[in-house]
Amino acid sequence: GQQVQQSPASLVLQEGENAELQCNFSTSLNSMQWFYQRPEGSLVSLFYNPSGTKQSGRLTSTTVIKERRSSLHISSSQITDSGTYLCAMGNYAQGLTFGLGTRVSVFP
């Protein structure tokens, strides 16, 4: 079956530092998304990015289909970036397969 692997499992940052989160897929990529899970548990969609590069504020997602990987770059991290970042592959027709996430902690 499909497998989604995320690294690192956790990350500690000092405010202002940059970070790179990785997501690797064991099967051919048909669609991928990045989500942010707040400390209290709610999920927010960050990017739908099946290929190429997308940017939203301080977040940049890059997906390379032939290498079966996607990355999420956080620039100038802030305390409010703390939480868990999840990547998922799949589509609206059949649901998503999620990775275990990267827990990010940003300290002043």
Add this chain to the structure above:
Amino acid sequence: EAAVTQSPRNKVAVTGGKVTLSCNQTNNHNNMYWYRQDTGHGLRLIHYSYGAGSTEKGDIPDGYKASRPSQENFSLILELATPSQTSVYFCASGDAGGEDTQYFGPGTRLLVL
């Protein structure tokens, strides 16, 4: 912003009891999904639906039923709850128009004693 709501937000049930988790979306999306999230497993798909009257099995459907009586509502039913079904359950809605993304509800914490 898309809106998906879930009820109850917290639930304590007894082993062998029946539990119904409800989900409502105001996005007019055709597709709805139920996931559970457990430490060490991430989010896993239980059931999904393409529209009113349809339900499909996801990756871990055993022990669960689903019901989609209308476009807006999608329920997850545990006929005989077991402690292994203690988890956080998320409902989501989605469609393929434009961005193929899913919008999630706030989650329901279920504890089965």
